[in-house]
Amino acid sequence: MSYSVGQVAGFTGVTVRTLHYYDRTGLLSPSERSAAGYRLYNDADLARLQQILFYRELGFPIEEIRSILADPRASALDHLRGRHAQLNEQITKLQKLVEVAEQAIEVERTGVRLTPGERFDIFGEVDWDLSYATDARLKWGGSAMQWESMARAARHTKEDWRQLMAESAAWRRELIAAFEDGQTADGERAMDLAEQHRAHVERWFTPCPPDAHRRIADDYLTDPRAFAMLVPPSEQLPGLTQFLHGAIHANADRTVEG
Incomplete structure (x- = not known):
């Protein structure tokens, strides 16, 4: 059975x-002609086209396909083995690029320039919630405070994060102790702990005047994800x-009054 150029293109x-x-380059020329002189493809031509498409899908250049089809028994296996090795190299490179891209995305979202393993080692139960970090960026992204916080976080080293988290854990223990002791929120001990938190934010992230600190506190109250980044769920009361x-x-x- 024979097929026109249009029919072959269609199916x-x-x-x-x-x-x-x-046809023009000699890679696949129709073997038959119609009575009117039109080119027609037979079953053998279609089988050759299928081979061409197979090699093209694997990324072989036209000239290499031509070489393979010229003597498939002698060269096809060697060419396929070579292409297999090239594809594996490309996969390895692409996987590395994926990892780099994922880390870049997390840095952009959270400002934390650490691998997932390092993040787990340093943060432990404290969950650096990507969904919250993204929402916070959308909410505060236009503010100088947010940009400064992201920029400084991105510059922190692994040791910086270790020190930061150690300070945070020590402060958290004092906060919980004051709460369990029945201290009032407007008492000296509680306010001093709040001031330590504000100073911590300023030391590690961004200037944090009283109004900005109020906004952070409001987020803790209205968004559990924000508070979980400060106090892990297992320690919350x-x-x-x-x-x-x-x-x-x-x-x-x-x-402000002072």
Whole structure:
């Protein structure tokens, strides 16, 4: 059975222009002609086209395909082995690029320039929630405070993060102890802890005036993801978020009044 150029293009998905190019270069020339002189492809031609498409899908250049088809028994296996090795090299390179891209995305979202393993080692139970970090960037992305925080976080070394998290853990223990001791949110001890938190933010991330600190406290109260980045769920106690929120606001009032 024979097929016209248009028919072959229709059921193979190869454009008429490409078929004409294959014919012109001698890669695939139709073996038959119609009574009117039109080129027709027979079953052998279609089998050759299938081979061409197979090698093209693997990324072989036209000239190499021509060489393979000229003597397939002698060269096809060697060419395929070579292409297999090249594809594996490309996969390895692409995987590395994927890892680099994923780390770049996380740096852009969170400002934390650490591998997932390093992040787990340093942060432990404290969950650096990507969804919250993304929302926070959208919410505060236009502010100088957010940009400064992201930029400084991105410059932190692994040891910086270790020190930062150690300070945070020590402060967290003091916060929980004050709460369990029944201290009031507007008492000296609670406000001093709030001031330590504000100083921590300034030391490691961005200037944090009282109004900015209030906004951070409001996020702790309204978004559990924000508070979980400060106090992991296993350490949270009923009312602790409200206690810290009240202490930060009381300290902000004290700072402004002072």
